[in-house]
Amino acid sequence: MASPEMMRQPEQRDWVAMERKYYQHTFTRNLVMERGEGVRIWDANGKVYLDLVAGIATNVLGHAHPNVVRAIQQQATKLIHTSNLYINERQVELAELLYNVSGEMKSFFSNSGAEANEGAIKLARKYGRVHRNGAYGIISMERSFHGRTLATTAATGQKKYQDTWLPLPDGFSQVPFNDLDAVKAATTDNTIAILVEAVQGEGGIHPASQEYMRGLRAWCDEQNLVLICDEVQAGNGRTGKYFSWQHYGVQPDITTTAKGLAGGVPIGAMLAAPRADIFEPGDHGTTFGGNAIACAAGVATIRTILEEHLLEHATQMGEYLGGKIDGLAKKYDIITATRGIGLMRAFDLAEPRAQEIMEHASERGLLITNAGLGTIRMIPPLILQRADVDEAIEKLDASLAAL
Ligand SMILES: Cc1ncc(COP(=O)(O)O)c(C=O)c1O
Missing domain, CATH: 3.40.640.10 (Type I PLP-dependent aspartate aminotransferase-like (Major domain))
Structure with a gap:
């Protein structure tokens, strides 16, 4: 049966409250994603994020290729x-x-x-x-x-x-x-x-x-x-x-x-x-x-x-991203180890603060994910460009500085 709530326009609906009410509590999530293009994704408030999660290593060609x-x-x-x-x-x-x-x-x-x-x-x-x-x-x-x-x-x-x-x-x-x-x-x-x-x-x-x-x-x-x-x-x-x-x-x-x-x-x-x-x-x-x-x-x-030779491109971008993460590791003592191959990259933290870093990054328009409490993981789309890496590292740098 259609309730008054169901008759509302999508932009008037409280998706977070509805998720709590209608969806089993298997995930802890607050961001409502609306559309994506390339390496970027927009939430329901119109905020844009550089997406280095890519549907957890899934949108290999980015969004809406x-x-x-x-x-x-x-x-x-x-x-x-x-x-x-x-x-x-x-x-x-x-x-x-x-x-x-x-x-x-x-x-x-x-x-x-x-x-x-x-x-x-x-x-x-x-x-x-x-x-x-x-x-x-x-x-x-x-x-x-x-x-x-x-x-x-x-x-x-x-x-x-x-x-x-x-x-x-x-x-x-x-x-x-x-x-x-x-x-x-x-x-x-x-x-x-x-x-x-x-x-x-x-x-x-x-x-x-x-x-x-x-x-x-x-x-x-x-x-x-x-x-x-x-x-x-x-x-x-x-x-x-x-x-x-x-x-x-x-x-x-x-x-x-x-x-x-x-x-x-x-x-x-x-x-x-x-x-x-x-x-x-x-x-x-x-x-x-x-x-x-x-x-x-x-x-x-x-x-x-x-x-589009994306295997070669992933190798090159992976090395570029890996080098930049190594640079952050020199600057921030909290990073204890960096690892990766191609566009699968991670760094370990001296303390279990991955969640905090992800939140700081998200505030700055960057999506990254974790592997457990003490490791940050990035699995971006294979179409990532150097300028995207530079932007991501700038945001990550600011997120680490904010800890
Ligand atoms: C290596 C590996 N195997 C299997 C799975 C399970 O895949 P799915 O979530 O599509 O069932 C995952 C998911 O993260 C994975 O990383």
Whole structure:
């Protein structure tokens, strides 16, 4: 039933109060976002922000990129949804592009990163059933993040995400990141897969070492295990390669991605190399996964990344941004460490004051995010320019000075 409140014009509505009333309290948020263009986003009061969060590493082409907008519009007028009972052209086109950028891996599309990882877990378990006496154990890393479903929560190496939901599904264990001996020691007859982010994102932007990634590949080959690389955050060009594992000269058996894949439209993908390409009809499915609109946006996003040389650009801008953050670290004692690769950047704080810094930045028109209480994280769109970096650093400098 329409109430007087519902009849009001959008600009007269109190969205914050309404959110408290109508939405479950899963997020703590006060900014109401209305529109975006490129690296900038405007709130409902008309205030503009330089957006170095990009939908949490998702709007890789920034906001309202014309290629993505056009692809969505054109597809919407032709065909929005078909289910997976039929072939849709955009889905096959997107799979073809991913085949080419991944080194000949075949796709299965879902709607999110967690769902892509669920698919990877199922595929690994099938591999165990077929090729390793029913082994189903998956070793993942401490400080990792793989999603919010029960299985991906069990794979996530952060207690704060797990404790409330015990008991979690069986078959998951975690070992310290970048420690090959720990993986070897944890491997048993029941192990089937190693699940790793080559660059840990939510954990605070920690790249794996070369020896580690190569060692994991060799260990999986030796023990007949499946190497799964979670590229939900680090994939889609963010690190300067299409997938971050491409910095290491290794090829995983399974890789997952989501976030930036369709430039902001919900999608996930689970890719299998020939060795792990063993799903058969009926093993896995989805109603929406690989939907025509999402895939049209994905095709436009990947083509734009490749045609506009955004991998090279992300490398250059990442170095420029990283250098500027190092400059701030020299100026402010509160910054204890800086890290990053491409356009995934972070710095650690001597005290747990990330929230305060984010608030100061937001007041000054800059959106940045955190990784825990004591780390600031930046995952801007790949279209970021030098002038944007200069502006962001100026605002960040002022935010640190205000502490
Ligand atoms: C590495 C990684 N894997 C999985 C996920 C879960 O993705 P989604 O939120 O789309 O389910 C995330 C989300 O932050 C992530 O960073």
